[in-house]
Amino acid sequence: MDITNATVFITGANRGLGLAFAREARNRGAAKIYAGMRNPNGFEEPGIIPVRIDVTDTASITAAAEIARDTTLLINNAGTAALIDGPLARDFEAQSKQLFDINYYGVARVTQAFEQILSSKPRAGIINVLSDIVWLPRPYLTPYAASKAAAWSYTNQLRFHLRDRGIEVLGLHVGFVDTDLTNGIDVPKSSPQDVVRKTYDALAAGKSEIMADEGTALLKSTLAAELPGYIMPPAGLI
Template sequence: MKIENAVVLITGANRGIGLAFARELLARGARKVYAGARDPASITPQAGVQALRLDVNHPGEVAAAAALAQDVTLVINNAGIAQPGGFLAPDSEEVSRRIFETNFFGVLRVSQAFAPILAANGGGALLNVLSVASWVNGGELAAYSASKSAAWSLTNALRNELAGHKTQVLGLHMAYVDTDLTRGFEVPKTSPEQIVKRALNGLESGLDEVLADELTQHVKIGLTAPRPSYLPQAA
């Protein structure tokens, strides 16, 4: 789809990748951006942006956002959370439920609510922010990785279900991005601005999937290697 004159809803738009999406979309000619966040006061004021109270964990807020934003042509499911830890940690079940609530069920709620709106407005597009962790899980962010695997599967299913609506569904995969989510990780990181530019270039090119950095591209290729990239690699 084309960004120019688009009306966009972004979840988790108050910082990081969400904020970078809002800025880049407006720079490319989007007509309006609904910037969703738990606290609308946390949204950076800028022309063309309408702050919207939207906690993806609250069905009532999702329904209210859909009732208000009937002109949306692009939905970006960006809201996500993470917590370090493995599945053998004492609190792993509690942590997993909390992370899945946002990273999987939140995406599902928003997609369900806005699919009819996108269809009514000509199809438009749905962009889900995923991760290289959709394919590999080293245990350091076990629940987060599992939630992104589930969100990837959800994205693939929605692509098929929404084909009849003429809705483009794009999965955005990337490794470490320089945001609050990766603070404390001493690893190479890509800027949110770079990730967003690559994502929107892919969207406008009609792609189904964007692998936004070299590590992600390497891991995806490695899924079919003799020793697949999701298995422990030799030192």
């Protein structure tokens, strides 16, 4: 699916990767760009239409879908992370519930609200923003990793479920990206612009998954090994 002439709806598009998706869609000649966000006040970007949506609030999702009935490409980007002391931390359950509500149920809620809209178009697509964390052991990100792994699984079920309805589903996996989410973490990071360019290129090429940086591609390549990356991460990734 080509982004040119598509009508795009992006969740969490007021900043970070979501805003980069919106701007790159504009660069590539998208017909219309809806930038979903919790608080549209003060958002001003030429050619980008702000729409209020909180992915934990079903009423706001329904209202956003009503506004954006011409959407042909849905980008489930909104997400958040939390650092904890590991899988045995006291706040594990509370943090997990909050992250699942946004990163997993949020993706499913928005997808369900837009499914009829996308199904009615001759050509449509969904991009789900996932992570290398689905395969990488980082105990301090356990709730985030579990929520993204659940979203990855949902993405795979969804792709297969929609395979005969003309809706392409693309999963984006990437390691650290230079956004507010990784502020204060001193590691090499991809630029949001580079990630979205690779993602739109993958969509245009009809791919089902994109590994948007070398580390994530290397990690995925270990999955069939006797000691895959989720047991023995490749050197330099942890």
